[in-house]
Amino acid sequence: MTLDVNVKALMKNAFRQSKVRGETASRVRVPGGVINAQSMARVVEIAEEFGNGTIFLTNRQGMEIPGIPLEKVPEVNERLQAIIDDSGVNQEERGKGYPAAGTRNVVGCPGSRLCPFGCYDTTALARRMDKAVFPNNRHVKIAFTGCSNDCAHVALNDFGIIGMTEPQYDPARCIGCEQCVNWCKRRSVGALSVVNGKIVRDEDLCIGCGVCVNYCPTRAWTRSPEHYFRLKIMGRTGKQNPRLAEDWLKWVDEDSIIKIAQNTYAYIDEYIDPGAPGGKEHIGYIVDRTGFDEFVKWALDGVELGPKCERASRVYWGGKRYDRSNELF
Amino acid sequence: MGFELSREGLDRVLTELGESYLLYAPVLKVGEGRFTDTDVVRYDYVSSVEQIELAHKSDYAFKELLTPLSETLFFFTENECKVADAEARKVIVFLRACDLHAVKRLDQMYLANGPQEDWFYRRVRDRVAFALIGCPESFDNCFCCSMDTNVAPEGWLFSLEQTDDGYRCVVADEQLTEVFAAQAVGEAAFEPAHVSANDTVVRVPESVPVAIYQHSMWDEYTARCIKCGRCTISCPTCTCYTMQDVFYTDNGCVGERRRVGASCMIDGYTNVAGGGQYRRTACERIRFKVLHKVHDFRKRFGYDMCVGCGRCDDICPEYISFAACVNKLADAVDALAAQEVSADE
Numbered sequence: 069m070t071l072d073v074n075v076k077a078l079m080k081n082a083f084r085q086s087k088v089r090g091e092t093a094s095r096v097r098v099p100g101g102v103i104n105a106q107s108m109a110r111v112v113e114i115a116e117e118f119g120n121g122t123i124f125l126t127n128r129q130g131m132e133i134p135g136i137p138l139e140k141v142p143e144v145n146e147r148l149q150a151i152i153d154d155s156g157v158n159q160e161e162r163g164k165g166y167p168a169a170g171t172r173n174v175v176g177c178p179g180s181r182l183c184p185f186g187c188y189d190t191t192a193l194a195r196r197m198d199k200a201v202f203p204n205n206r207h208v209k210i211a212f213t214g215c216s217n218d219c220a221h222v223a224l225n226d227f228g229i230i231g232m233t234e235p236q237y238d239p240a241r242c243i244g245c246e247q248c249v250n251w252c253k254r255r256s257v258g259a260l261s262v263v264n265g266k267i268v269r270d271e272d273l274c275i276g277c278g279v280c281v282n283y284c285p286t287r288a289w290t291r292s293p294e295h296y297f298r299l300k301i302m303g304r305t306g307k308q309n310p311r312l313a314e315d316w317l318k319w320v321d322e323d324s325i326i327k328i329a330q331n332t333y334a335y336i337d338e339y340i341d342p343g344a345p346g347g348k349e350h351i352g353y354i355v356d357r358t359g360f361d362e363f364v365k366w367a368l369d370g371v372e373l374g375p376k377c378e379r380a381s382r383v384y385w386g387g388k389r390y391d392r393s394n395e396l397f
Numbered sequence: 398m399g400f401e402l403s404r405e406g407l408d409r410v411l412t413e414l415g416e417s418y419l420l421y422a423p424v425l426k427v428g429e430g431r432f433t434d435t436d437v438v439r440y441d442y443v444s445s446v447e448q449i450e451l452a453h454k455s456d457y458a459f460k461e462l463l464t465p466l467s468e469t470l471f472f473f474t475e476n477e478c479k480v481a482d483a484e485a486r487k488v489i490v491f492l493r494a495c496d497l498h499a500v501k502r503l504d505q506m507y508l509a510n511g512p513q514e515d516w517f518y519r520r521v522r523d524r525v526a527f528a529l530i531g532c533p534e535s536f537d538n539c540f541c542c543s544m545d546t547n548v549a550p551e552g553w554l555f556s557l558e559q560t561d562d563g564y565r566c567v568v569a570d571e572q573l574t575e576v577f578a579a580q581a582v583g584e585a586a587f588e589p590a591h592v593s594a595n596d597t598v599v600r601v602p603e604s605v606p607v608a609i610y611q612h613s614m615w616d617e618y619t620a621r622c623i624k625c626g627r628c629t630i631s632c633p634t635c636t637c638y639t640m641q642d643v644f645y646t647d648n649g650c651v652g653e654r655r656r657v658g659a660s661c662m663i664d665g666y667t668n669v670a671g672g673g674q675y676r677r678t679a680c681e682r683i684r685f686k687v688l689h690k691v692h693d694f695r696k697r698f699g700y701d702m703c704v705g706c707g708r709c710d711d712i713c714p715e716y717i718s719f720a721a722c723v724n725k726l727a728d729a730v731d732a733l734a735a736q737e738v739s740a741d742e
């Protein structure tokens with residue numbers, strides 16, 4: 069059988085190029101890492117009918133269905149429709165599968181739907197972000213994690229969003245049992261101390277993890293009605309200079325984060341290396357090239373940061389420069 | 398006499414009562430729960446019936462009015478002392494049958510345990526009257542029927558419960574009959590609702606042999622319990638407190654004495670001079686708490702302390718059930734008694 073396949077178009081359609089000639093793998097997008105059981109069953113059906121009966125769970129909470137014959141791609145796309153509808157992923161044409169693959173699946177830890185430490189509904193916000201930035205061919209990685217434990221490993225993403233709460237203290241409900249003090253020390257950063265039988269929070273040290281609220285037996289500590297976030301930027305894995313994302317904004321709000329991510333696409337369009345392989349370049353390398361201030365100018369365009377938000381005037385990243393040295397020290 | 402009222406009518410009653418009383422009732426505190434975007438029901442002052450949470454049991458008990466979590470008792474300077482001012486207005490506390498039974502336990506402990514009344518408790522207690530919230534159905538974990546507290550004792554002014562299209566109130570205090578009658582849309586003879594069975598049934602042992610203190614039934618709790626004290630802080634019958642003498646930092650000669658809640662479950666409770674600590678492990682603490690509730694208190698006062706509200710079971714983050722523990726205790730007591738009988742034979 070003659071195979072004349074536009075591999076670029078195939079990949080943009082969220083099918084992988086397989087080393088097995090004549091086969092591909094379908095990449096199912098699962099924003100926030102939550103898929104309903106029905107759609108999960110549909111993935112299973114596709115794997116059994118079109119694939120080789122296995123499903124690969126990706127690092128970014130997506131799924132890949134390998135072993136699909138290339139000529140079955142249109143049929144698989146039709147079968148993906150119900151899954152796409154359920155997950156609310158933006159589409160361009162019904163029945164034609166995913167319109168892009170560049171902007172990666174938006175990751176989320178279980179967050180406040182399940183986890184006692186989650187400071188917000190990570191799934192809902194991951195989906196909101198997916199709606200705001202997808203489809204797009206730019207290589208952008210965004211991840212949401214419920215608290216500073218960073219179970220979603222957001223520090224490896226271009227945008228890593230960590231939930232925060234601003235603990236509210238009611239001295240009239242405090243019995244001075246010091247459990248908050250001890251747990252903040254043991255599980256977090258030790259931002260609390262006792263002064264005259266009541267609790268004082270070091271506001272600069274506090275990372276807004278909410279551990280004190282969790283452990284206070286009286287509700288003297290409660291959560292702020294506002295959900296706040298820490299935004300870490302430009303983390304990456306890879307060959308040249310893998311590095312952890314670093315803090316840029318603290319106590320930032322949800323709307324600003326969405327806008328900043330959207331703004332970044334225009335910045336990429338403007339400054340991406342025109343010769344970048346496959347039109348993909350980690351944003352961090354672009355920022356290294358243009359300078360941080362230029363990125364900030366684009367990212368904050370039209371963004372009004374709230375009164376509580378703290379912003380680093382400059383961000384410094386670490387990580388080994390393999391393009392300069394491969395020595396073991 | 399029982400009255401049927403619309404929401405507006407009941408609000409007018411509450412407004413009128415509000416002229417002579419503060420109203421203290423269970424309130425749904427949105428977002429103030431332990432976890433993100435969860436709520437908690439605890440007591441606060443209200444002015445309309447809409448603010449009163451009738452559909453759920455309160456997570457924390459009404460006792461926070463009578464025995465505040467943190468209360469300044471007096472201020473001191475070099476040679477003088479001044480008692481902290483107190484609210485002067487009377488209060489109507491909205492509570493359930495088991496809670497009203499709990500008031501008796503609090504009174505017992507603060508007013509009739511030894512030769513002296515607790516002056517601060519007496520001061521607030523004299524301002525407090527009660528309104529009874531009827532219980533048409535048992536909530537999760539309630540075992541009031543096992544503790545004989547499902548029917549309210551006397552001592553409430555009026556009762557309150559929600560119906561499909563309004564509210565029902567039984568007025569026990571004749572002085573208030575007029576106030577309710579003026580706003581009522583109907584009158585009927587009925588009693589406040591109470592439950593006559595709970596899903597949770599607890600068997601309290603009649604007496605407890607000394608051997609139970611060394612029994613292995615307690616051991617599992619050392620690994621399970623995190624000694625957080627929620628079970629006692631939320632309990633309507635726990636009365637323990639400790640003192641804080643605070644010297645204001647700018648002037649070390651001036652300060653205040655505070656009374657704050659304490660719990661036999663929380664670290665520090667049995668610490669004594671010299672570093673001694675009488676109940677170090679959680680299993681020793683749970684043993685002490687459980688026996689206090691269903692044995693020791695009865696030995697002293699003739700009736701059990703626990704009123705079966707089930708709040709301790711509702712709130713425990715480690716799913717430790719007080720009710721289950723008392724039942725284990727009853728089984729263990731039976732088993733010990735059976736052993737003794739067979740040893741005698």
Ligand code: HEM
Nearest residue numbers: 638639640661665666667668669670671672673674675676
């Ligand atoms: C044979 C000698 C002693 C006996 C039998 C004894 C016994 C006790 C007992 C039963 C308590 C109450 C513990 C509780 O409520 O949990 C207590 C508390 C206390 N004792 Fe002693 N005691 C003795 C000697 C002393 C001495 C010599 C001192 C001081 C130098 C002292 C200082 C205290 C203090 C400060 C407390 C209060 C601790 C607290 O409630 O936080 N005791 N003692």
Ligand code: SF4
Nearest residue numbers: 252274275277278280
């Ligand atoms: S929010 Fe976290 S860091 Fe801040 S005081 Fe509470 S436990 Fe400590």
Ligand code: SF4
Nearest residue numbers: 242243245246248284
């Ligand atoms: S845990 Fe709560 S009650 Fe205990 S000291 Fe901290 S704020 Fe006060």
Ligand code: SF4
Nearest residue numbers: 632703704706707709
């Ligand atoms: S011990 Fe538990 S069930 Fe008994 S009165 Fe206290 S909170 Fe209620």
Ligand code: SF4
Nearest residue numbers: 629635636637660661
């Ligand atoms: S000793 Fe424990 S169980 Fe008894 S009243 Fe005090 S805190 Fe409650």
Ligand code: SF4
Nearest residue numbers: 622623625626628713
């Ligand atoms: S029994 Fe439960 S609520 Fe009570 S101290 Fe232990 S863990 Fe906390």
